[in-house]
Amino acid sequence: MAIYKEVKSDLSDKISEGVYKSGDRIPSERTLAQAYGVSRMTLRQALNELENDGFLRKEKGRGTFVTSKDLYQENLRSFTHTLIARQIVPSTRIIEVCKVRHIRHISQLLQVHRDEAYYKIKRLRCGDEVPIGLETVYIPVIHVPDIDQYDLTQSFYTILEEGYGYEMIRSACEIEACLANSILASLMEAKKKSALLKVSGVTYSQEDKALFYEESYYKSDLYKYHVDIMGQR
Amino acid sequence: MAIYKEVKSDLSDKISEGVYKSGDRIPSERTLAQAYGVSRMTLRQALNELENDGFLRKEKGRGTFVTSKDLYQENLRSFTHTLIARQIVPSTRIIEVCKVRHIRHISQLLQVHRDEAYYKIKRLRCGDEVPIGLETVYIPVIHVPDIDQYDLTQSFYTILEEGYGYEMIRSACEIEACLANSILASLMEAKKKSALLKVSGVTYSQEDKALFYEESYYKSDLYKYHVDIMGQR
């Protein structure tokens, strides 16, 4: 791993462990660079990322400070959990599970090598037996060897956690609206040209490892997206 | 001004002028560095900021590309700020500003007394003169007396902050997809039955005071919603 990422990770740990507390000034760039035995430019890259992630705040001529704990919130809840919370009985129909070859834009997002294969897992998610969403996950085979041996009608999150020890930390999603084409309409038992919510993005596990890419469609009348946005402008 | 900012500005101009078009690969870092007469590290700082601002996308081993022009809503940024960051000229047309009486489901959400009146502010938001979204805000008159005296073509956030001292902390939004009915289609210059993103929710200011309720529609091909979800289930 890149040195600056090691440094970033270490500093991040120190912040969450309370070695550097909220509002504290951390040591100067030159001091830290010497302590870690890296050049100042390298150390700065670590600090800059931590600043972008909202952990640090720099003040010219004064120093670098740990930000107060305004962290983003909102639960990363799987489809299954969301439905259960609403007392709807979730079910899943497997549409397709297969291995596919390199797909460039996905490899780019997940930062995997160009000739890694993926599992493509396409599932129809239902609530009380009514189709609600069509979820397609692309996950590198090396991350989850033999995942096709699992019962994929279960919660995907649970399989990743209990089967492989991953822990989902965050997702970066893009949300848009689209119309159902004939394929989507037929699979989801929706009217052609009805409005669908399209959610696509990458989910990350421990150490900010990009774990899988997902592209999902939901019937908007049945499944809305709730988001809490925390400020910091 | 810092050299890298000059470079960034120049590259940004070239993108908006179409010298580098959407999807184009721009010259390599080494080439550009030489062309501008700066070191590669300096040039990279310009490129990195342009990447963060969403203008460029880098692909290891392949090159740096101009991104397509989709807009993304990020964190708690007002519409105006989002557009400015992408060097699109924002404009606003006032559709309607009036006082309305008690609306039960809104009063419920904002937790105000049942006979408080609201300002209803309906505005068409445009980028480079093209309609992108139709935003309707309901805000209790007691929270912002005489807000109709302000120039409401400006950023609503700025008016609330500078005119009334509010500070927006968070929003709780619900996102869904819908079809444009004839009224929406006509106001937004969209096709009838095209897919729209509907965003509705409450924005809170200091001390978690529910400040206003908003119901907005966006053309999904022009304005996408970007969300970072932090875990902890």
Add this chain to the structure above:
DNA sequence: CAGTGGTCTAGACCACAGG
């Protein structure tokens, strides 16, 4: 004034993509 972060240089080696 001394110390801080902000910027900048001119190299270097690496891993990766594509031919």
Add this chain to the structure above:
DNA sequence: CTGTGGTCTAGACCACTGA
């Protein structure tokens, strides 16, 4: 293989802060 972006170094000068 060549060319790309990713990372890294060991210096340097600047503008700013606070004493």
